[in-house]
Each structure stands twice: as C-alpha cells, then as structure tokens.
Amino acid sequence: RKWQDLRQRVMNKYSDDSLKKDLESQIHHWDDLxxxxxxxxxxxxxxxxxxxQYMQARVEYHTxxxxxxxxxxxxxxxI
Amino acid sequence: MEEEIPLFDASASMRQREIAETLAEVYSIILCVDQVEKMYIKDVVSDESEYTRVTSRLLQQYRAIIVNNEHDQDFQKAFGGSLSEFCRRYGVIASNGVLRLEKGIPLTTEHAATGSLVPPT
Amino acid sequence: GEVLDSSMLASADSVATNQLYNLVAKDYALSDTMHMLARLLTCDTITLDIFIKKTRQLGREQFFTRVHIQKVVESMQY
Structure with missing residues (x-):
C-alpha cells in the first residue's frame, strides 16, 4: 500500500515534469519560429x-x- | 452548457458598436503618433517633411473624432472625458504620443512656431 | 432543488479562464507584432506609410481585444 502510494506519486511527478518540459520546448519552438x-x-x-503567421506564432507562444x-x-x- | 462571452451582446445597439469602432480609431491613432514620434526622435524617420506629413494627418484625424463627438454623451462616457483617462482605462502607455496629441501640432511645426530652438538674444 | 454538478462548475470556470488565456495571449501577440513592425521600419524593410497602415490595423484589433478582456473579467466576478 505504501509502496503503491509512493509509486503513484513518482509517476505523477514524472508525468508532471515531462508535461512541463514539453510545454517549455513548445514555447521555445514558437519563439524560434x-x-x-x-x-x-x-x-x-x-x-x-x-x-x-507571425501574429499566430506569438499567440501560440504567449498562450x-x-x-x-x-x-x-x-x-x-x-488548461 | 457554458459559452464564451461575446465581445458585443446580441442586445448591443448599433450605436454602441459605432462608439466602440470610433474609440478603436482613437486607440490606434495614439499608438501610431507615439511610434512616429519616437522614430523621429531616434532619427529612424529622418525626413522632416515625411514626419510632418504623417503626424499632421494623424493629429487631424484625432481632432476630427474629438470635435465630431464633443457633445455626444455616450461617446464621452465611453471615452472617459480626457485623453489621459482614456489611456488609463485601456492600458495605453504612450507618453510621447499623448504629449503630441495634447499639443496638437507636429514637433517640427512646434519649434518653428515658438522658435524654441533659437536661443533668446 | 437542483443538484450541483461539480464537473459542470469546473468546466464553466475553464471556459471563461480559457477564453481569458486566449484573449490575453492575443493582446501580447498584437503588441509583439507592432514592435516587430517598428523593427522593420528601423531597418528600412517597410515604408513609413505601410508601418502606419499596419500599426493602425493591429491597434484597432488590440482595442477590441482589451474591451473583450474587460468584459470577460467582469463576467467572472459574478
């Protein structure tokens, strides 16, 4: 039970971190574009x-x- | 089902929309005058006659809007009664443009008129 | 009486929040685009007349965007 909680927390943390990284890389992408x-x-x-196109890229970036x-x-x- | 808030309600009158259109012109004129003024000061716009031509036209357009709506209560209410109040309401930060619109004449004409570039004798 | 559905409340909140996100992003994007035009004028890529024409257009759009933002914010306060 304890292990399961820990595992869940690690998984959540992992998916949070990876979502955040994903978001950050998208921000870079739109800024570069x-x-x-x-x-x-x-x-x-x-x-x-x-x-x-520029306007759209800035909208995506700022969102x-x-x-x-x-x-x-x-x-x-x-979201 | 929750819906997005429209810019204008279905009940918004033509009059309300018309005032908003006019205020949008005021807003864009302030931004333009401000930019042109800064560009002239920075020497990006280095042709004096071009600066004067463009600024005069924008000042004229602004003045026409203000004069035409001088006695319009609805307009005045939405405008805020003064340029500085309008800027406060809509988050306009454009001190060069506001100054130019308040003086009502281009920088080039201003100096010619007051002779402020010439030191007093 | 009515049963409050929390998922409906959450989605009501997110519709307005989402709309606000998009409008604020648009407001910023319009400012960025106008700044970009100023840079284009500075390096002589566009003429002063084109600069004015485009800045006027974007400026009008920004005004309506700001009016819209104010309206959404007001609606969220109820």
Missing amino acids: SAQLEMEVKHSDNLDDLLK RREKLATWNQQGKLR
Missing part, C-alpha cells in the same frame, strides 16, 4: 501573410507562457 518569420519578411513580397506561469505559480496545470 517567430524569429525565423521576422527574418523572412525582409525577403518576402507578401507582408500581410507573414504578419498573420503556453501563460499556462506555464500559472502552473508554476499555483502548482497545478489549468
């Missing part, structure tokens, strides 16, 4: 389209940042 899109604007003739911040603050994930 925004930087890449910004570089692309200089060689593109479709500003509107790139602005739309995940907020979730991670809340998670870190409250100790639980709210």
Whole structure:
C-alpha cells in the first residue's frame, strides 16, 4: 500500500515534469519560429501573410507562457 | 452548457458598436503618433517633411473624432472625458504620443512656431 | 432543488479562464507584432506609410481585444 502510494506519486511527478518540459520546448519552438518569420519578411513580397503567421506564432507562444506561469505559480496545470 | 462571452451582446445597439469602432480609431491613432514620434526622435524617420506629413494627418484625424463627438454623451462616457483617462482605462502607455496629441501640432511645426530652438538674444 | 454538478462548475470556470488565456495571449501577440513592425521600419524593410497602415490595423484589433478582456473579467466576478 505504501509502496503503491509512493509509486503513484513518482509517476505523477514524472508525468508532471515531462508535461512541463514539453510545454517549455513548445514555447521555445514558437519563439524560434517567430524569429525565423521576422527574418523572412525582409525577403518576402507578401507582408500581410507573414504578419498573420507571425501574429499566430506569438499567440501560440504567449498562450503556453501563460499556462506555464500559472502552473508554476499555483502548482497545478489549468488548461 | 457554458459559452464564451461575446465581445458585443446580441442586445448591443448599433450605436454602441459605432462608439466602440470610433474609440478603436482613437486607440490606434495614439499608438501610431507615439511610434512616429519616437522614430523621429531616434532619427529612424529622418525626413522632416515625411514626419510632418504623417503626424499632421494623424493629429487631424484625432481632432476630427474629438470635435465630431464633443457633445455626444455616450461617446464621452465611453471615452472617459480626457485623453489621459482614456489611456488609463485601456492600458495605453504612450507618453510621447499623448504629449503630441495634447499639443496638437507636429514637433517640427512646434519649434518653428515658438522658435524654441533659437536661443533668446 | 437542483443538484450541483461539480464537473459542470469546473468546466464553466475553464471556459471563461480559457477564453481569458486566449484573449490575453492575443493582446501580447498584437503588441509583439507592432514592435516587430517598428523593427522593420528601423531597418528600412517597410515604408513609413505601410508601418502606419499596419500599426493602425493591429491597434484597432488590440482595442477590441482589451474591451473583450474587460468584459470577460467582469463576467467572472459574478
């Protein structure tokens, strides 16, 4: 019984950590993509389209940042 | 079933929507004037006549909105009665833009008018 | 009387919370995009007129986003 509790806690901790890592890597991904899109604007003739993509990348980035911040603050994930 | 909160309720009148549209113009004008002002000061916008042309147009658009809605109670209530109150309500941090809109003339004209660049003799 | 279903309460909370997350993220994203335009103007990638046109567009959108955020926040206070 004790062992089972411990195991469960370890499993939860593990899945929490891996979810958090996943979220962090997604945050990096969207940030990198925004930087890449910004570089692309200089060689593109479709500003509107790139602005739309940039905007979307920043939305994805900030949504995940907020979730991670809340998670870190409250100790639980709210999706 | 809980639903998302809409920007405008179905009951929102055309009048309310119209006021919101106008305030959105005010908001975007403040941001633009602020940016252009900063760019001019930083010498990114280095062409004086271009700065003057663009800023004059934005100031004119702002003035038109304010004058047209001067006696509109609904507008004044939503606007907040003053530029600084509007900025406080909508979290606008744009001191260069606010200053420019309050003075009502571009920086270039301001100096020409007051001669403040010329030291007094 | 009605039986309160806690899962319904939780989902009610999450609809508004989720909407708020998305709106706040959009608000930030609009600011970022406007800053990006300023950088494009600084390095001469876009003209001043294009800069103004796009900043006006994004600015309008940000105003509506902020009005929307205020409305959702107000609704959560009941």
